[in-house]
Amino acid sequence: MEQESRKLLETDRLILRPWQDADRAPFAAIVGDPHVMRYYPNTRDRAGADAWVDKMMAGLDAGTSAFLAAERKSDGQLLGLIGTAHIDMNLRGNPREEIGWVLASRYWGQGYAPEGARAHIAAAWRRGLPELVAFTAAVNTPSQRVMEKLGMVRDTEGDFLHPRIAENHPLRPHVLYRIANPAHS
Numbered sequence: 001m002e003q004e005s006r007k008l009l010e011t012d013r014l015i016l017r018p019w020q021d022a023d024r025a026p027f028a029a030i031v032g033d034p035h036v037m038r039y040y041p042n043t044r045d046r047a048g049a050d051a052w053v054d055k056m057m058a059g060l061d062a063g064t065s066a067f068l069a070a071e072r073k074s075d076g077q078l079l080g081l082i083g084t085a086h087i088d089m090n091l092r093g094n095p096r097e098e099i100g101w102v103l104a105s106r107y108w109g110q111g112y113a114p115e116g117a118r119a120h121i122a123a124a125w126r127r128g129l130p131e132l133v134a135f136t137a138a139v140n141t142p143s144q145r146v147m148e149k150l151g152m153v154r155d156t157e158g159d160f161l162h163p164r165i166a167e168n169h170p171l172r173p174h175v176l177y178r179i180a181n182p183a184h185s
């Protein structure tokens with residue numbers, strides 16, 4: 001059951017599932033698009049996109065948490081990634097997992113990210129995770145809107161300068177949002 005909840009989720013409009021090799025080309029188009037990646041320091045070329053997919057596949061194979069592919073049920077299109085993943089840096093309170101999303105721009109504004117994220121939050125609570133955080137560049141207001149729609153709360157004391165973004169880069173200041181497992185409060 002735990003494996004199942006980490007690896008396959010379904011919502012009204014979405015299947016959230018492990019990555020397949022057929023996702024590599026559409027995922028590379030998404031993360032190679034400067035508009036999609038405007039709140040990241042760089043776009044990814046094909047090799048960079050493949051490395052990202054490899055990392056997510058490896059995380060899922062190892063039984064740890066990694067972002068899932070978000071596929072639209074109606075036509076099987078890859079919308080992007082939505083999921084929870086292990087955090088590999090120090091954040092306030094040492095949270096274990098983050099929730100995140102990146103979608104192709106033609107699918108924005110239709111509530112897909114919050115819809116998929118709600119299923120991931122429910123799955124995280126089912127497997128007993130005490131909390132989830134989300135973080136993004138302070139200027140990334142669309143992503144923060146998703147966090148707010150999910151009922152996540154901004155932890156201003158958790159604001160941080162992203163350690164892998166260059167000093168003085170405008171995307172370096174990051175904000176942190178949290179949501180706690182209601183069964184743990």
Ligand SMILES: CC(C)(COP(=O)(O)OP(=O)(O)OC[C@H]1O[C@@H](n2cnc3c(N)ncnc32)[C@H](O)[C@@H]1OP(=O)(O)O)[C@@H](O)C(=O)NCCC(=O)NCCS
Binds near residue numbers: 039137
């Ligand atoms: C953040 C993101 C996943 C939101 O997904 P989504 O499915 O569009 O989410 P929603 O439909 O709930 O819209 C969220 C907000 O995005 C903004 N938005 C919606 N359509 C938009 C568009 N066409 N262009 C720009 N922003 C848009 C709005 O502020 C919206 O909030 P509102 O519903 O209160 O108006 C998506 O914008 C995205 O992939 N962005 C690029 C990648 C990224 O920055 N990911 C987060 C990294 S931490």
